[in-house]
Amino acid sequence: MLSTIAIESLKRRKTTAILTLLSITISISLLLCVDIIRTQVKTSFTRTVSGVDLIVGAPSGQLNLLLSSVFNIGTPTKGIEYKSIAALQSNKQVSWLIPLSLGDTHRGFRVVGTTNSFFDHFKYGDMQSLEMAAGSAFTQPLSTVVGADIAKSLGYKVGDKIIISHGLGSVSFNNHDDHPFTISGIVKKTGTPVDKAVYVTLQGLEEAHTGPKHSPTSMLGRKSADKANEHEHEHEHEHDEHTKEHAVYNSEAFTPESVSVVMLGLKHRVTALQLQYQINQSKKEPLMAILPGMALAELWQIMGNVESLLLGLSGLIVICALIGLATMLLATMRERYQEIAVLRTIGAGPFTLLLLIQIEAMLLTIVSAALSLGLVAGLMSALKPWLSSTYGLFLSSPLFGQSSVIIILLILGCTYLVSLFPAVAAYRRGLHAGLNANS
Numbered sequence: 001m002l003s004t005i006a007i008e009s010l011k012r013r014k015t016t017a018i019l020t021l022l023s024i025t026i027s028i029s030l031l032l033c034v035d036i037i038r039t040q041v042k043t044s045f046t047r048t049v050s051g052v053d054l055i056v057g058a059p060s061g062q063l064n065l066l067l068s069s070v071f072n073i074g075t076p077t078k079g080i081e082y083k084s085i086a087a088l089q090s091n092k093q094v095s096w097l098i099p100l101s102l103g104d105t106h107r108g109f110r111v112v113g114t115t116n117s118f119f120d121h122f123k124y125g126d127m128q129s130l131e132m133a134a135g136s137a138f139t140q141p142l143s144t145v146v147g148a149d150i151a152k153s154l155g156y157k158v159g160d161k162i163i164i165s166h167g168l169g170s171v172s173f174n175n176h177d178d179h180p181f182t183i184s185g186i187v188k189k190t191g192t193p194v195d196k197a198v199y200v201t202l203q204g205l206e207e208a209h210t211g212p213k214h215s216p217t218s219m220l221g222r223k224s225a226d227k228a229n230e231h232e233h234e235h236e237h238e239h240d241e242h243t244k245e246h247a248v249y250n251s252e253a254f255t256p257e258s259v260s261v262v263m264l265g266l267k268h269r270v271t272a273l274q275l276q277y278q279i280n281q282s283k284k285e286p287l288m289a290i291l292p293g294m295a296l297a298e299l300w301q302i303m304g305n306v307e308s309l310l311l312g313l314s315g316l317i318v319i320c321a322l323i324g325l326a327t328m329l330l331a332t333m334r335e336r337y338q339e340i341a342v343l344r345t346i347g348a349g350p351f352t353l354l355l356l357i358q359i360e361a362m363l364l365t366i367v368s369a370a371l372s373l374g375l376v377a378g379l380m381s382a383l384k385p386w387l388s389s390t391y392g393l394f395l396s397s398p399l400f401g402q403s404s405v406i407i408i409l410l411i412l413g414c415t416y417l418v419s420l421f422p423a424v425a426a427y428r429r430g431l432h433a434g435l436n437a438n439s
Helices: 003-010 014-045 062-069 082-089 117-121 148-152 201-208 217-236 241-245 269-281 292-302 305-329 334-345 348-389 402-418 418-437
Strands: 055-059 092-107 109-114 133-135 143-146 181-187 195-199 259-267 288-290
Touching: 003 014, 003 143, 003 348, 014 292, 014 305, 014 348, 014 402, 055 062, 055 269, 055 292, 062 092, 062 259, 062 288, 062 292, 082 092, 082 259, 092 201, 109 201, 181 201, 181 269, 195 201, 201 269, 269 288, 288 292, 305 348, 305 418, 348 402, 348 418, 402 418
Parallel strands: 109 195, 143 181
Antiparallel strands: 055 259, 055 288, 092 109, 092 259, 133 181, 143 195
C-alpha cells in the first residue's frame, strides 16, 4: 500500500520528480562510465602489446626498456650485438623474433628500424594483428611503413618519399638526405603507439647511417635479397596480384651489426620465466629480459592516482544529485501538509509517514539506477568500435563487474541517509498534525 501511495504521490508532482530522476540518472551514468573506463583502460593499457612474451635489451631498468621499445619514449640503450640475436633466434624455446633499432626521427616522430616480422607477429589489444590501410609491408631496402596518425597529420600516401633524421630531437641538423625512403604502406589505426611511429628496414637504416656496406655478412644478405627479388621477377606472371604486392623483399636476409631491442615470441609461454632467468644471467653479453605484461602493470601503478581522482569526482557528483533529491522532497513538504493530514486522519502514524518519504526517494533512485545501467550499456556498445580505433580502448565483457554492484549499493545506502532529512520532517509534521487533531 505504501508503495502505491508513494507512486501516486510522485505522479502528482511528476514535473519535479522527472527532473530529479534525470539528474540522478545522469549522475549515476557518469559514475558508472568512469568506473567502466577506469577498469577497461587499465586492461587495454596492459594489452598495448600482446603476444610478445619477452623484450630483450641492454640492462637499463624494466620501465626504461618498456617505454623505449613499446611506447617510443625516452632514450634507447646501447645496442645488442648480432651474435646475441643469433643465439636467441637459435634457442629452441623461441618461435619468432622481432629486432628493433631505435634512435632516429622524422619530423618529430620516432623512427623504428625492423623487419617484416614486426608486421607478421606484433599484436595488440585482444591479440589483434596489424593491418594495412593502404599498401603493404617492406618491398625494398629503402621502404618505410608509417602509422595512421603520421599519415593523417602529414598528409602522406603510398609512394611518397620521406627523409629521416639522426637523433631524437624534434629539430635535427643531421638529415639523411642521400637515402630517402619510399612509403610502401600505411598501418590501419590501432590506438597504440604504432600510430605515431615510422618503420623502416634495418638494411635501409644502416645504409642511411654508414652508406652501403660491403662486408661478407651484408653482401650475403644483399645477395639473398637480390635472389629473392630476381625469383619474384621471374615468376611474377605466375602469381595473382595479391602475391605480387607481398613478399617481394626478404627483409630478414640482412644481418645488422646490432639492434636496440629484440621482441621474442615463445613456443610455450610457460617457459617465459625460465628463459628470462637464462638471459638475465648470461655472461657472454650483459642483457636484460622483461615480461611486458608485468612491466605494463608496474607502470600502471604509477598512474593509478588519476583513476582514483576521477572516481572520487564522479562520486561527489552523485552525492550532489542525491542532496538535490532530498532538497526536492523537503521543498514539496509544505505542499503536502494537506496530504499528511488526510493520511493521519485515516490512521497513518508518524512512522508510516517517515517510511512513505523514504520509499519515494528509494523508488526514484532505483528507477534511475536501472535507466543508468541500460543507458551506459547501450552507449558503450555503440562507441566500442570508435573507442578501439581512436583511443585503443578495447571494451571486454562483462561491462558491469563487482565494482558496479558495489557502486549501486552505496548509492542506495546514501539515498537512504539523505532521505532521512525530509522523512524526519514528515514524521514531525505527522506528530504535529496528530496533536492538533487530538486537541
